[in-house]
Amino acid sequence: MKNTKLLFLLPFFIFLGCNPTDNHNIFSILEPKLKLLEGQWMEMNQNNYVETWKFGKGDTLLTGAGFSVRSGVFTRTEKLSIVKNDTSIYYLATVEGQNQGATISFKLMNMSDSTLVFENPNHDFPQQITYIFLNDSTISIKVGSIADTSNNFILLMSKEKLHQKM
Numbered sequence: 001m002k003n004t005k006l007l008f009l010l011p012f013f014i015f016l017g018c019n020p021t022d023n024h025n026i027f028s029i030l031e032p033k034l035k036l037l038e039g040q041w042m043e044m045n046q047n048n049y050v051e052t053w054k055f056g057k058g059d060t061l062l063t064g065a066g067f068s069v070r071s072g073v074f075t076r077t078e079k080l081s082i083v084k085n086d087t088s089i090y091y092l093a094t095v096e097g098q099n100q101g102a103t104i105s106f107k108l109m110n111m112s113d114s115t116l117v118f119e120n121p122n123h124d125f126p127q128q129i130t131y132i133f134l135n136d137s138t139i140s141i142k143v144g145s146i147a148d149t150s151n152n153f154i155l156l157m158s159k160e161k162l163h164q165k166m
Contacts, residue, residue: 041157
C-alpha cells in the first residue's frame with residue numbers, strides 16, 4: 001500500500017521539480033533564452049516599436065526598454081527588466097504615463113524550450129506577456145488578458161543591429 005501511495009504522488013513531485021519557480025532547475029533552462037533575447041528587436045509589420053535588452057547584474061538578469069519609432073526618432077515608452085529573487089523570476093515593466101509611474105510585475109508562470117509566459121492576473125491590461133522564440137532572429141510577443149482576449153495583440157519582432165542605446 002505504501003508503494004502505491006508513492007507511485008500516486010510521483011507525478012506530483014515530478015511536476016514540482018519542473019515548476020518555473022524552482023530556482024534549482026530554472027536558470028539552466030532560462031539562460032539560453034536570455035542570451036538570445038539580448039540585443040535589439042524591431043517590430044516587423046509596421047516598424048514602429050523596438051525592444052532592446054542587455055544583461056544586468058546581480059538579481060537583475062536583463063535590463064531593457066521599449067521604444068516607439070516615428071520618422072526614425074526613438075522615444076522610450078517603457079523601462080523593462082527580468083529579475084530573480086529566492087523563489088521566482090519576474091518581468092518588470094514601467095510604462096511612461098501609465099499606472100502613476102509604478103512598476104508592474106509579471107511572474108514567470110510557464111517556460112518551455114521556445115516560450116516564456118509571464119502573468120499578473122491582478123493587473124488590468126495586460127495580464128499576460130508571452131515571448132515565443134521562433135528562431136535565433138525572430139520572436140513573437142503576445143500581450144493580453146487571460147479571460148477577455150478582445151484587446152490582445154501580437155508583435156512579430158526581428159533581431160536588428162543595435163541603433164539605440166538604452
